[in-house]
Amino acid sequence: MTGQLVRDAMVPDPLALATSSSAREAGEALSREAVRSVLVCDDGALVGVVTRKTLVREVVANGRDPESTTLGEIAERPNATVDAAMGLDAAFAFLEEHDYERVPVVENGKLVGILSRSGVQRRLAEDEPPEPLED
Numbered sequence: 001m002t003g004q005l006v007r008d009a010m011v012p013d014p015l016a017l018a019t020s021s022s023a024r025e026a027g028e029a030l031s032r033e034a035v036r037s038v039l040v041c042d043d044g045a046l047v048g049v050v051t052r053k054t055l056v057r058e059v060v061a062n063g064r065d066p067e068s069t070t071l072g073e074i075a076e077r078p079n080a081t082v083d084a085a086m087g088l089d090a091a092f093a094f095l096e097e098h099d100y101e102r103v104p105v106v107e108n109g110k111l112v113g114i115l116s117r118s119g120v121q122r123r124l125a126e127d128e129p130p131e132p133l134e135d
Contacts, residue, residue, distance in 0.1 A: 006091045007084040009123040010105045010113030016041045017050075019072030023059045026050045026071055039104055039111060040075040046104055046111040048075025081106045082115055092120045 016039040017025055026038045030052050040048040050071055058074040059066050080100065082091050084107040095103065095117045105113035 004088040004123065005084065006082050006086045006088060006105055006115055007107075007113070009088055009091075009120050010084065010115045011119065012113045014039055014104070014111070014114040016046075016111055017071055018042070019047060019070060019075070021071050022067050023050075023055055023064070023069040023071065023074060024066040027055055027066060030055065038071070039078075039114075040071045041111050042072070044110040046078065046081065046106055046109075047072070049078050049104075050075050078104055083107065084112055088120060088123065091115060092117070092124065095120065 015029060015035060017029070019040055019042045021040075029035050029038050030050075036051065038050045039046060040050055048071070054074055054076055055066075058064070059069050080094075080098065081104045082094065084105050086094075094100075095115070100117065102114055102116040104111055105115050
C-alpha cells in the first residue's frame with residue numbers, strides 16, 4: 001500500500017471538447033496519432049467520449065454533416081471513471097480487473113485528468129524500496 005491517490009499519478013487537463021463542438025473538430029483532434037479519444041464535457045462535467053469508431057458509425061455511415069453534428073449528439077458514455085481521491089493501489093487493481101489502459105478522472109463531477117495503467121505502474125514502481133544487494 002502506497003497511500004498515494006489517483007490525483008498523484010493522473011495527467012491533468014486532458015484533451016476535452018465541449019458538447020457544442022462539431023464532429024469535424026473531434027475528427028481534427030483524432031487525426032493526431034497520439035490521440036485515441038476525445039473527452040466531451042458540458043461546463044466541465046464529463047458527459048461522454050468520442051473515438052474514431054464513433055465518428056465513422058455516427059457521422060460518416062449515417063451521412064451526417066460533420067460541421068453541424070455536435071459532440072453532444074454523438075458522444076458515448078464513458079466505460080468508467082475514477083475519482084481523484086481514490087487510492088492508487090485500488091485504481092490500479094480496477095484498471096487491471098477491467099483491462100482498461102486509461103480512464104478519465106473526475107472530482108466533484110468535473111473532469112480533472114486521465115489515468116493510464118502505465119502511468120500508475122511507473123508511479124507505484126517509484127515508491128518500491130530498492131532490491132537488497134546480494135552478499
